[in-house]
Amino acid sequence: MFAELPLTALRSFEAAARLSSFKAAAEELHVTPTAISHQIRQLESWLGRPLFQRQPRGVALTDDGRRLFRDVHGALLEVAQSVAVLRPRPDAGCLTVTTSTSLAALWLVPRLGRFYARHPDIAVRIDTSAQVVDLEQNAGVDLAIRYGGAVPAGLHRHGGLREFFGVYGAPGRTQAEAAKSPPTLISVEWGDSQLYCRTWEAWCERAGVDWLQRAPTVRAYDEEHYAMYAAGAGQGLVLASSVVVAGNVARGLLEAYRPEIVVPGETYHVLCVPGRERHPPVRAFLAWLDEEMGVSEPAS
Structure with missing residues (x-):
């Protein structure tokens, strides 16, 4: 044959x-x-x-x-x-995951303790390089957690994590900040992406506020975790994804302002080359991810 x-x-x-x-x-x-x-x-x-x-x-x-x-x-x-x-190899208990800096810092890494508690023999390497890794060309990367967009043809998709955007501020200070005329708004700028600009507009429309029409002070950062830290330090109100803000809310570093007002966002897709999802360390990590994607808080 x-x-x-x-x-x-x-x-x-x-x-x-x-x-x-x-x-x-x-x-x-x-x-x-x-x-x-x-x-x-x-x-x-x-x-x-x-x-x-x-x-x-x-x-x-x-x-x-x-x-x-x-x-x-x-x-x-x-x-x-x-x-x-x-024929197990010395590195059979390792896997590499590529994702964004913000998702790694604010969602993935704080939760890894639960994975290691269950699988102490598997080492996870996190790759947060700005360049998008071609999984079909780079055999050294096992999984990618990517934000939004269509799933590339030829890749296996496993589950997903949907986000919603809301407004957050320093605990005990959000009402006072929102009462300012206008409040200081903290946002994120990703190159030429208009995501946060459009989402601020949608949130203000749903909330019935005219903040954007009153020439507010807008402080922008190129990474979400910087914007979170600024809001937690009392520098204004931040527009944040429910995925990346969960840890800061759970630790009491941020609180939601008008939590009933949310704007749907994108989905984080988990991708790999077809067949790799059956590799034992990858299979264990994917099973753990399935559980974590239904948990709102990171490990304490």
Whole structure:
């Protein structure tokens, strides 16, 4: 059934496609770049179509190459995970999760104590780099928790965490701050995103207040946790996601102003390459995430 499959060439192709480099693939597979190039040419000849566009600085996949990479990468990943069950590796108890700085600092990390209490043998590495990780290209990342938007084709989605926006301030000071004419508003600016601007408008409309029409002082930060800290220090009222604000509310660092007024937000999606959700540490982490996404407070 598999006698005619060029397995060596397919492994060379997967490495070159994932790393966007014949040289890097050669280093990973401990062969020469010439050997990788030869394997790729043989595979392209066998298929009767090009898989790569050769460029001055590396290579790029053709449409056919991208389709083949998704299938081959997923298949090799499943084989590697099946083998790992029979032949455990020293790092079999590790997994890497990529997400935003704010979600990691304000929601994920404060809750990890409950995961470690249940799975002390599994180490979780949190990656909060600003660059979006391509899960199909970067095999070193197991899971991504991403905000909003459509789920990319070819990825497995596991559950989700829906948010709602409300207004919060320092405990005992929110009413006084809201009574100012106008109050100081604290917001978040993400590049060219208009999310917080539109959500402030929606919240004020639902609350029946004209704060935005009275030229309020607006203090903006590029990360949500900075905005939370500023509000907790009594510097104004912050518009915050129910997901990232839960810990500060539970610890008494922030309180909701008019909690009955909320604006629906986006959903945090949990994503991985198909098949990786069956890897034991990932499976344990996903089961734990399912529970935590129904808990409003972090671990004390």
